[in-house]
Amino acid sequence: MREEIIKQIEGYETIRRDIEALKKYGYDYRIDRGEAMQAVERLHPSTLCLRVVDIIEETPSAKTLRLAPINATLPPFMAGQYISLIVEIRNVRTTRAYSISSPPHCTGYYDVTVRRVSEGFVSSYLLDEVNIGDEILTSGPAGNFYYNPVIHGKELVFIAGGSGITPFMGMIREIAQRGIDRTVHLFYGNRNDDDIIFHDELLEIARKNARIRYYPVVEHPSKSWNGLEGYITREMLLEKLKTIDGKAFFLCGPQGLYDFIEPQLAQLNIPRKKIRREMYGQPSDVTRQSGWPADVAASREFEMRVEGKGVFTAKAGESLLASLERAGIVLPSLCRSGECSMCRAKLLSGKVYQLPVALVRKSDAIFGYIHTCAAYPLSDVALECD
Amino acid sequence: MADFDVVVIGAGNAGLMGALTCAKKGAKVLLLERHNIPGGCATSFCRGRFEFEISLHQLSGMGSAERPGPLRSVLNSTGVLDRLEFIEMKDLYRVTYPGKLDIALPTEKNAVVAKLQETFPKEKDAIAKFFDFVYAFFAEVIGAFYLADPDISPQKYPLYFKYALVDTQTILDEYFKDPLLKLALSVYWTYMGVPPRHLPFSDMAALLFSYIEFKPYHLKGGSQMLSNALLESFRSAGGKVRFNCPAERIIIQNGAVVAVKTALGEEISTRCVLSNASAITTFVELLHENDVPAHMYEQMRARTVGTSFFTIYLGMDCEPGRLGINETTNFISTTEDADADYAQSKRLSCEKSSFLLSCYNVADSSFSPPGTSQAALVTMKYAEPWLRLSPSQYYDEKFRCAEQLLRRAEKVFPGITSSIEEMDIATPLTHMRYLGHPGGGAYGFDQYAKDSTLFVPPTPPIEGLYCAGSWYGSAGYQPTLTSGASAARAILKKLR
Missing domain, CATH: 3.30.519 (Guanine Nucleotide Dissociation Inhibitor; domain 2)
Structure with a gap:
């Protein structure tokens, strides 16, 4: 509409004058140049540059790396969340998510506790090659495995397996050190009793705090072990908890833990909403997952064509994200458990096995997007990663 | 020869629609998105067995296949309708003011009027008159704007010229006494972000008319389905997209767009940029101050982040x-x-x-x-x-x-x-x-009468720069999708 017509709308002149006045007295957005989004960066920095200020030997197979900020303050997090370490090992840039084992009120550092994984590419590097004083690039804190005061109540049951204790350590230390009114029943399963991460500290915390009940369970105990033995079973839970009513269950550990404990919880009729489960990395052997085709061996190699980047090799038993990283193609990644969708890419052709736990949006599935950290090639594939 | 005819910054509703419209007409288009997924506000995220819709509540202007509304027509022109399944809602809304009011309005005009009359019998006549007024007013809006009358005048469209800039509260006060009735009729103001005291009546009339005449809709798979469908059509039309790739600078030479520099440091040459980033991002962060006419910053000073x-x-x-x-x-x-x-x-x-x-x-x-x-x-x-x-x-x-x-x-x-x-x-x-918006304003700037396109022209005075989305016009799905399509038409005209 031409201005001479617009002018005839009733009230036009008044508003015109308002605008002229506001132009004089309003806010000059130019003064925020480069800073408008700083508040967001303080909470959710895209990357953090941290220094290893201490390395604590926890058990023969596990160490805690204490990471402190170099020129900044650390963003807050909720106990149970993780950071993703961005590392370059022998020319391969990759990431790994590690739960923060220090509590949120320790604002000067993040602890990540690393256990050696057999043939673990990143864990071996972190345990053997990283020294005090080294710098490490990480993501900001992320993840959805945390206590929600609105819905989780005050009686919590933590079920941990092996290195799955790490997110719980942050939660337990927070409750114990700050005297928070919340009761925790920790069932912590390990293979052997000489390799229980944080065992002494947990015994000590439980001794001092009636709110924290600690039940270590060992599968293959030594002669000197006088605690619970075998697996964490529903009978054991019932015996120690007396009742499951009103309690919220949190699970974190390797695939084997979920495979065993979830049916046990189901038999106790614990409603789904009372169970939270951490998405905890990739399975050590994807070919044992349900739905994996019997005729594709983990070692089988396929061609992986990446639009505009070239043709590479991808192993069936390795996630496409890892194969991309080996090929020198960097996709953003965070959880590496199929959850966060950062490594989303479009599958142009070919067939993949997508882990059933991957949280792929309905429309993404329809339009052929996959989460590459949780997708494994079952044929030659073509991807678009832009 | 430029790398691309058009570089679109931001894959929100307007960016996607603009990119798609240009690509469909044969333009060589690059779409840059800082996030790893298309949609902007029109996205979703998964938690457990749920996929949460970020922002879509009620899609306006859809209408049925037999009686299409303006949004359906815009979507239809891009060919994405076949990929989407729309669901008509059977209610406008329920308003509950505990202890005082609880009323659910259906979507048919006569039923809405009847329901309100039943709840507020003392103002029976006023309710009927109010809806007649809304309809008469909007009939003029359609005649003048949707049908693009070349000869608009106060004589021909008296209601529009008298009431378009009057605030909604004034009209409500004129027709009704019971504050609860006014509440029941005006809750949609939250879809615009400013209260009836500031909301131009033309906006309120548009909301009521559009939702009643064309019904509120939802779509299967949520807004992410729409975003993914638009992107898929864009790719099929030859468009290129780059995720995780924020634009860093729009490069201007001799007063005209020549390139876009990405945060990864590449410089992509182009004569046209369609910015779907916020106005503040575009003019303060992406453009160099010296390349922007001073009056643009003055104009922005008169506005507040929504x-x-x-x-x-x-x-x-x-x-x-x-x-x-x-x-x-x-x-x-x-x-x-x-x-x-x-x-x-x-x-x-x-x-x-x-x-x-x-x-x-x-x-x-x-x-x-x-x-x-x-x-x-x-x-x-x-x-x-x-x-x-x-x-x-x-x-x-x-x-x-x-x-x-x-x-x-x-x-x-x-x-x-x-x-x-x-x-x-x-x-x-x-x-x-x-x-990536200062203030997280999904509605862009506050949408007072002074912020309407009657006063703020959507096209910035830099050759080759086009803008679309809630920061440059009205907010909401229908307006932003439409603004992307109309910016694309302007770009195509320049390219020709």
Whole structure:
């Protein structure tokens, strides 16, 4: 509409004058140049540059790396969340998510506790090659495995397996050190009793705090072990908890833990909403997952064509994200458990096995997007990663 | 020879629609998006067995296949309709002001009038007259603008010229006495972000007319399905997209666009840029100050960054009926005074905030797994109080506000809290983070009468630069999708 017509709308002149006045007295957005989004960066920095200020030997197979900020303050997090370490090992840039084992009120550092994984590419590097004083690039804190005061109540049951204790350590230390009114029943399963991460500290915390009940369970105990033995079973839970009513269950550990404990919880009729489960990395052997085709061996190699980047090799038993990283193609990644969708890419052709736990949006599935950290090639594939 | 005919910055509704429209006409288009997924506000995220809709509540202007509304026509022209399944909602909304008012409005005009008359019998005649007025007014809007009358005048369109800039409250006061009736009729103001006292009547009339005539819609798979469908059509039309790739600078030479530099350092030459980034981002961050005519900054000084939202996304382990959720759209009010209500949006606390609970399962039982439902509980909140928090207070405040809202939702929908299986919370800072907008303003600048395109022309005075989205016109799905299409038409004209 031409201005001479617009002018005839009733009230036009008044508003015109308002605008002229506001132009004089309003806010000059130019003064925020480069800073408008700083508040967001303080909470959710895209990357953090941290220094290893201490390395604590926890058990023969596990160490805690204490990471402190170099020129900044650390963003807050909720106990149970993780950071993703961005590392370059022998020319391969990759990431790994590690739960923060220090509590949120320790604002000067993040602890990540690393256990050696057999043939673990990143864990071996972190345990053997990283020294005090080294710098490490990480993501900001992320993840959805945390206590929600609105819905989780005050009686919590933590079920941990092996290195799955790490997110719980942050939660337990927070409750114990700050005297928070919340009761925790920790069932912590390990293979052997000489390799229980944080065992002494947990015994000590439980001794001092009636709110924290600690039940270590060992599968293959030594002669000197006088605690619970075998697996964490529903009978054991019932015996120690007396009742499951009103309690919220949190699970974190390797695939084997979920495979065993979830049916046990189901038999106790614990409603789904009372169970939270951490998405905890990739399975050590994807070919044992349900739905994996019997005729594709983990070692089988396929061609992986990446639009505009070239043709590479991808192993069936390795996630496409890892194969991309080996090929020198960097996709953003965070959880590496199929959850966060950062490594989303479009599958142009070919067939993949997508882990059933991957949280792929309905429309993404329809339009052929996959989460590459949780997708494994079952044929030659073509991807678009832009 | 430029690398691309058009570089589109931002894959929000307007960016996607603009990119697609240009590519369909044969232009060589590159779409840059800083996030890893298309949609901007029109996205979703997964938690457990739920996929939460970020921002779509009621799609306006769709209409049916037989009687298409303006949005359906725009989408139809891009060929994405075949990929989408739209679902008509059977209700406009329910308004609950506990202890004082509880009314659910259907979508047929006569039924709306009858329902209001039944609830407010003393103002029976005024209700009928009001709707006649809304319709008569909007008939003029259609004649003048939708049908693009070349000869618009006050004589031909008297209602438009008299009432277009009058505020909604004045009209409501003119017709009605009961403040509860005014509340029942005006709750859609939250879809525009400013209260009836400031909301131009033309906007209110558009909302009521459009939702009643063309019905509110939802689509299967949520807004992410729309975004993915638009992107897929864009790719099929030869368009190139780059995710995780923010634009860093729009390069101007001799007053005209020549290239876009990405945050990865590449320089991509082009004669046309369509910016779907916020106006502040575009003119303060992406453009160099010397390349922008000074009056652009002056114009921006007269504007204020609009509201953001505090949203709780809820996945529940029961069907909505079990909780008494029988309408898709439920406004829960704490006062009949919209000004007081609006004032709450500038506070951190949600103790007195009115809110909206949208539950698509009512219209589409397949929206979440069988035996479950999901809802978004949202209230208008400006970013300012959240920006003042120290980072260490952030998570506590987030949960405190969520609890305040849920405690009140519990009174209207008993059992809602104990049925929650998955829950996540978005604050204005969350919206800032994912949208890259200062203030997390999903509606762009505040939408006062002075901010309408009658006063602020959408096209910036830099050759080759085009802008589209909520920061450059009206907010909402229909307006932003439409603005992307019309910016594309202007670009195609230049390319020819």
